[in-house]
Amino acid sequence: MSTTVEKWGVFELKLSTSRKYHNPFTDVKLKASFYNSGQKKVVHGFYDGDGIYKIRFMPELEGEYSYVVRSNDPEMNNITGTFTVTPPSADNHGPVRVTGEHFTYADGTPFFVMGTTAYVWHYRPGEIRERTLRSFSKYGFNKIRMLFFPKHYRGNFNAVDISYEPPCYPFEGGPKDFDFTRPNPEYFRMFEQRVKELCELGIEADVILFHPYDFGHWDIDKMDEEDALLYLRYIINRLSAFRNVWWSLANEYDIGCDEDNPGRFMLSQNRRNWDVIGEYIKANDPYGHPRSCHNITFGWIYPDRPWMTHVSYQHPDTYTLMLELKREYKKPVINDEYQYEGNLPDCWGNSSAELTLLRHWLSVMAGGYATHGEAFVIGENNRDIFWSYGGDMVGDSAPCLKFLKEIVMTCPWQEMKRDYVNTDGQNYFSLSKGYEFYLLFFRNTMNGKTLWIGPKEDPKADVEYDAVFFDVKNCKIIKSCRIRPRTDKIEITAWTAVTLKLVK
Amino acid sequence: MSTTVEKWGVFELKLSTSRKYHNPFTDVKLKASFYNSGQKKVVHGFYDGDGIYKIRFMPELEGEYSYVVRSNDPEMNNITGTFTVTPPSADNHGPVRVTGEHFTYADGTPFFVMGTTAYVWHYRPGEIRERTLRSFSKYGFNKIRMLFFPKHYRGNFNAVDISYEPPCYPFEGGPKDFDFTRPNPEYFRMFEQRVKELCELGIEADVILFHPYDFGHWDIDKMDEEDALLYLRYIINRLSAFRNVWWSLANEYDIGCDEDNPGRFMLSQNRRNWDVIGEYIKANDPYGHPRSCHNITFGWIYPDRPWMTHVSYQHPDTYTLMLELKREYKKPVINDEYQYEGNLPDCWGNSSAELTLLRHWLSVMAGGYATHGEAFVIGENNRDIFWSYGGDMVGDSAPCLKFLKEIVMTCPWQEMKRDYVNTDGQNYFSLSKGYEFYLLFFRNTMNGKTLWIGPKEDPKADVEYDAVFFDVKNCKIIKSCRIRPRTDKIEITAWTAVTLKLVK
Incomplete structure (x- = not known):
């Protein structure tokens, strides 16, 4: 029976050698090439202590994989094998990627x-x-x-x-x-x-x-x-096969200063140091985590x-x-x-x-x-x-x-942009996807607020929306109703969010 | 005794002719050249009704001016004269000019x-x-x-x-x-x-x-x-000699639309029309009012x-x-x-x-x-x-x-920039001229707010400021005192403005 692993899961190879090294962390070179459907990916292994070496791999394709290990240790060199990648389980959407100004799972x-x-x-x-x-x-x-x-x-x-x-x-x-x-x-x-x-x-x-x-x-x-x-x-060789990893180079990278901390690489405000780290991760993380x-x-x-x-x-x-x-x-x-x-x-x-x-x-x-x-x-x-x-x-x-x-x-979030017309930057705020969908947030009660909802090029169009009013402090829906925002008078109290979905 | 007018005041020439015109507003060409210290300025006149024509001029130099009138009406053509421009009176600072992102009087x-x-x-x-x-x-x-x-x-x-x-x-x-x-x-x-x-x-x-x-x-x-x-x-020929004039091309220029108002120039959203107006004023206002x-x-x-x-x-x-x-x-x-x-x-x-x-x-x-x-x-x-x-x-x-x-x-206003460090964009806001002068505005009470005041490059400098706290709703000074903002604990209540002037 062949080994199986789900897509975006972790396939782990556990290897060992009888040879002893002065420093197995640095002396042993270990990597594997993984093949599927004409694609090849190379990942590096790591020493896990007690004579055990591991190679972790996150498959991004379903189907049959084969691999071959390369090492300067003869006992681990040229090891080969195969495994099968099954579809991801229900809650596995893969790693998060950047798509434009937003984030999207691989699926x-x-x-x-x-x-x-x-x-x-x-x-x-x-x-x-x-x-x-x-x-x-x-x-x-x-x-x-x-x-x-x-x-x-x-x-x-x-x-x-x-x-x-x-x-x-x-x-x-x-x-x-x-x-x-x-x-x-x-x-x-x-x-x-x-x-x-x-x-x-x-x-x-x-x-x-x-x-x-x-x-x-x-x-x-x-x-x-x-x-x-x-x-x-x-850490890249150990962790990058986990689909939920993100890399934050530093917390408060600029808290130190060169003068106070000579030779302490991570306490330097010198951005060149952080660029070295960023470039290193980009070059060496096989999966491009954020x-x-x-x-x-x-x-x-x-x-x-x-x-x-x-x-x-x-x-x-x-x-x-x-x-x-x-x-x-x-x-x-x-x-x-x-x-x-x-x-x-x-x-x-x-x-x-x-x-x-x-x-x-x-x-x-x-x-x-x-x-x-x-x-x-x-x-x-x-x-x-x-x-x-x-x-x-x-x-x-x-x-x-x-x-x-x-x-x-409930919103088409990634497609929404700031809606300048219904935003004053202090009391009320709006995002919209064209005039099809709006998300409004009211920090303060606004008496007699007119919403400018609907197609600008046709200011007389009789537009109708399905509206939901949310009490964002008490975490409950105030009401759901159909409104004509160009003619209906809408009462807005503080700490209310409203979604509007175009009906016609 | 010669005519005198103060700098940035209005010199007005009143002219008349025995000739009659079908439309004296459009039929009569009238302008004058004004000379002082080798500089020449040409301004146009206008018909003021009842057979009276006027040329208005705002002198921008002190001293002796001479002028010569040119007109297609022979009775007004070639009229010459002189007048003296005295220093401006105390409250006369001249016309307002744009200087960078601010406004400054001519003086x-x-x-x-x-x-x-x-x-x-x-x-x-x-x-x-x-x-x-x-x-x-x-x-x-x-x-x-x-x-x-x-x-x-x-x-x-x-x-x-x-x-x-x-x-x-x-x-x-x-x-x-x-x-x-x-x-x-x-x-x-x-x-x-x-x-x-x-x-x-x-x-x-x-x-x-x-x-x-x-x-x-x-x-x-x-x-x-x-x-x-x-x-x-x-209107330019009548009004531009008044130093306090600004030109706003339109109120709500985009309120109309071409379809609704064919042929109504000022009700068109067509920006080409407004560009024509703007360019015309720029070319014809001799003083460059805003x-x-x-x-x-x-x-x-x-x-x-x-x-x-x-x-x-x-x-x-x-x-x-x-x-x-x-x-x-x-x-x-x-x-x-x-x-x-x-x-x-x-x-x-x-x-x-x-x-x-x-x-x-x-x-x-x-x-x-x-x-x-x-x-x-x-x-x-x-x-x-x-x-x-x-x-x-x-x-x-x-x-x-x-x-x-x-x-x-009380602030060096035109030299101040947004101070990002002490601004959250919703509750407190800061402008500063370097670290020499700050203007802070607090919309809300902030408990335990730390101000990041002073030279960033020397975070340990023991800086001292003359502070004035203003109650901006009740229009009164709360207190004036000397503070060390890096060590003194400052209580900030809503609707307070603070100015800080570096002492050392």
């Missing part, structure tokens, strides 16, 4: 980003992780921003230096003495298990490859460029690059700036950090649910995407903030964001 | 537009006009949008067909039977007297040359292109043209769209109609004072300008709406707009 299903943040939930105990996954699913989040490396708290709120330690570390040698040429497979296996769990729930893992939150605690940020590229090669780079200060939103598939930015402005970035980059734009709902003393973590909801709605009304986060310190324990460690979501915005996504799913 | 004084609207106040009785002028001055309005032609009410509120008639009409022949080749000097004299009164108060007259609000009442809109150019020549063209629908904001000195647009979006127009046109932008404060049933005339104030503040925070208007129907008389006929301003926004202008006057 053509539109992907509407509803992101949230849980930086290092992946190394917390199982019970907490289960609650975290339940929170993601409960509110329909489908993209999680998560750091690969452990994160150390430091900052101007009351959780200084009380971070949780991970159960193991990403490299051999341990804290303050890492050998960056020797990854610790245990840490990587732990991380990729989380990626798989997200995949099973239909959630994209936005993997943040580098970050500056070490503060001398582990000295992971002492990597130089050569170390960084070795790490990249290893790639972006996340900033801290406004002026340093990463400029456009060929390696960048979409824009990831941090800024509390989700509307005007989003529109500007969309125009400038002509790529999908995600506001990946518009400040968090929470109760911290600092403005980055004390937004109300209302402000969070407003910012998220406005990212949508700008034709863009956004990522939410919760920064509530709960009870006496000032560590267990969802934004960092996961747990249970407690904020009031998450259910409303779920509802937001449900509303957008 | 170098920055001009900050604070506009309002009174379409046909100019033909109401004297007592009403005096109250109108007092309202303009009381609230510091310095640019008035006013129609040259009479305006007829029609529309979907309760003032249908009850407009006031002007005491006389712009052309001979009277309503429904105008001879567009024979202007009525009485009407023009009445109008230019209003322009002079505004000039004495230091107010710019934004003269709207054409408009579509006739609705078959007088048939002034039956002009064809030849009529329109004759009228333009006449020129713009005002739209009704968003998609028809007039595209950039060489004849256009600045952008005049109508739209309730004074922030995002303002920023977009500034970037696109690279000229000053005035939102000349963001909907009016008032109590009409329709959304164009029922904004609250708060919404009016918000929209006006946001035009400023976008680095642009705006024009206010009041549309209150008061008591039983549903005609006397300030927006149309003037009278007393009664809205609550006007005093706050005066205060807004006073705040801006």
Whole structure:
């Protein structure tokens, strides 16, 4: 009986050799060519510890595949085999691709980003992780921003230096003495298990490859460029076969500066370094997973690059700036950090649910995407903030964001553009697909508001729409009715969304 | 004793002839060349009725001028003379010019537009006009949008067909039977007297040359292109010597359509017609007064043209769209109609004072300008709406707009740019001149807001600012103090503006 794997699933080859190497991570070259219907794809393997080498492959075609392994290790060289790729299972839409200014699964299903943040939930105990996954699913989040490396708290709120330690570390040698040429497979296996769990729930893992939150605690940020590229090669070879992987080059890439951190590659604001990383991933990820780079200060939103598939930015402005970035980059734009709902003393973590909801709605009304986060310190324990460690979501915005996504799913979202006529940029906002479909959002009550709906070239046409009015704060449909927006008087209250679908 | 006139004042030559003409408006050619310091300027004269011809000239240089008149009428041909131009009086800063994305008087004084609207106040009785002028001055309005032609009410509120008639009409022949080749000097004299009164108060007259609000009442809109150019020549020759004149080609130029109004030049959406007008004014106004063209629908904001000195647009979006127009046109932008404060049933005339104030503040925070208007129907008389006929301003926004202008006057306004870092586009907004001077506007209370003030390249610099906090709704200074914005905790409540001036 032949091996089978579903399309966009993971085919894994497990190999071994009796030969010993000084550093099997760097000394052994291992790759395989996969063939189907005249197409060939080459992917690289990796050392998984304990004398085991693996090659992972995500088939993008159905039917019969054959492969041949090449290695500088004679025992693994020239191994061949075949396997069968079956149609994808029902919830498997394939990897997410950029299509114009939007995202689409490989099977053509539109992907509407509803992101949230849980930086290092992946190394917390199982019970907490289960609650975290339940929170993601409960509110329909489908993209999680998560750091690969452990994160150390430091900052101007009351959780200084009380971070949780991970159960193991990403490299051999341990804290303050890492050998960056020797990854610790245990840490990587732990991380990729989380990626798989997200995949099973239909959630994209936005993997943040580098970050500056070490503060001398582990000295992971002492990597130089050569170390960084070795790490990249290893993580790409391990993770890229998972269809739900995204690559975020950095969190707050511009937080450091050259002067403060000589030789610390990932703490440099020097964009040349990040370009090296971006180009490396573009050249070496066989599947072209989404790639972006996340900033801290406004002026340093990463400029456009060929390696960048979409824009990831941090800024509390989700509307005007989003529109500007969309125009400038002509790529999908995600506001990946518009400040968090929470109760911290600092403005980055004390937004109300209302402000969070407003910012998220406005990212949508700008034709863009956004990522939410919760920064509530709960009870006496000032560590267990969802934004960092996961747990249970407690904020009031998450259910409303779920509802937001449900509303957008009723719209021809990717075909909609800003409708200038019914948008004042502060109180009411509109997107439309021609005059066939409108999505309106009202932040404030507007008395006697006239909607300018219908074909501009025929202002007297008697158009009729199926309308649905949504209470976006209380997550319920107010009413569904048929209206003639050019003659019917419509009462609009604050925090209402309306969809209008042309009947005739 | 020689004739004297101040710089940027009006020198007027009054001429006459014993000869009779079939149509003295079109049959007599009359112009004069004015000479000073090797410079020559040619201006055209006009027939003022009763056998009187006039040539008006605004001298832009001090000292001795000589002139020589040329005419096809032998009695007026070759008349010469001299006069002396004295320095301008204290309140005379000369005409307003475009400088980059801003406006500046000819003497170098920055001009900050604070506009309002009174379409046909100019033909109401004297007592009403005096109250109108007092309202303009009381609230510091310095640019008035006013129609040259009479305006007829029609529309979907309760003032249908009850407009006031002007005491006389712009052309001979009277309503429904105008001879567009024979202007009525009485009407023009009445109008230019209003322009002079505004000039004495230091107010710019934004003269709207054409408009579509006739609705078959007088048939002034039956002009064809030849009529329109004759009228333009006449009004330019009469009015351009007044330093406070601006030319607005149209109000809502795109309200009509070719099909509905064949042959009605000013009711055509055909931009070619408006380009003809704009080019004509540019070529024939000897002083280059500001020129713009005002739209009704968003998609028809007039595209950039060489004849256009600045952008005049109508739209309730004074922030995002303002920023977009500034970037696109690279000229000053005035939102000349963001909907009016008032109590009409329709959304164009029922904004609250708060919404009016918000929209006006946001035009400023976008680095642009705006024009206010009041549309209150008061008591039983549903005609006397300030927006149309003037009278007393009664809205609550006007005093706050005066205060807004006073705040801006304390800033290096023309040198300030949007400060992205301290702007979220919905709740707080910032302009700055480098890090030397900031103007911040808070629409909403922001708890624990961190301001990112000071040199970005030196984030640890201990900067100190003189701060003034303004309550923009109650028009008062909350406090003046010295602050260190990088360390001091600042409490910000809604509807506060703050100026910060670098001390060290």
